[in-house]
Amino acid sequence: MSDNMNVTKTDRASNIPQTGRTQNTPRQALVPAVDIAESESGITLFADMPGVSKERLTIKVEGDNLMIEGHAQIDVPENIELLHSEVRSPYFRRSFTLSRDLDPAKIEATLRNGVLQMHIPKSEEARPKRIEVKVG
């Protein structure tokens, strides 16, 4: 398994406000809602991450731990006064533990309209096999 794989490249050099954050200083983040389904080929995961663009999404695999992290960008005027708020943090973060049957090197991820779709294929050995019975 790979140690640290970025499926989507993160552009940290752009003008995204980064407050010197490292992995050891977690900041308040929302847990995105997910749908997870297993098929014969692997696991499909959908995560709601509204406002997160491709550049602000990070997918990391460390050992058997899969972490998705995103920073939503919402353009509002600077002098805005909040009247009602249901979403209090623009950060999304969620971690999952991957089964050994999965192959994290072949994760495919797409982001569309704020929904992250990931397909984590099963390793060849873990896929169900059909064994033909020969009549002797």
Place this chain on the structure above:
Amino acid sequence: MFSTFPAAGSLFPELTRLQQQLEEFFQPAGVAGIRSLAWGAFPAVNVGSTTDSVEVIAFAPGIDPNEIEITVDRGLLSLSGERRGDPQGQQGANTYAQERFTGKFRRVISLPEDADPAKVEAKFRDGVLHVTLAKRESSKPRQISVS
């Protein structure tokens, strides 16, 4: 948009928020909890105002922007539409988690009185719907010069 100051509003959203904050506090960061973002109505809505406009932000991921119906009627902004389930998710033999909202939704937001229903703009990007309503000219702060 995401200020740390408490929002002016009724008590119950604040209590819900307090509950959520407590849950976040007792839950290690990044670890999936029982509750996720889908704890409230869909789509989640933030409303803010500036001196010139009223801004409504609806967090509606996975929705075709052409299928959102936005209406303003007598001071009420209404957002409605439908979020369909993902076909690939249904084909899966086993479903492990199904937290995301599916189905029809409708949210009605009471607008501040000074919002002008004739000047509405709506933008959609990355699953976030941003509706901007201009404020009426008469309600904007004016400086009166002394003659």
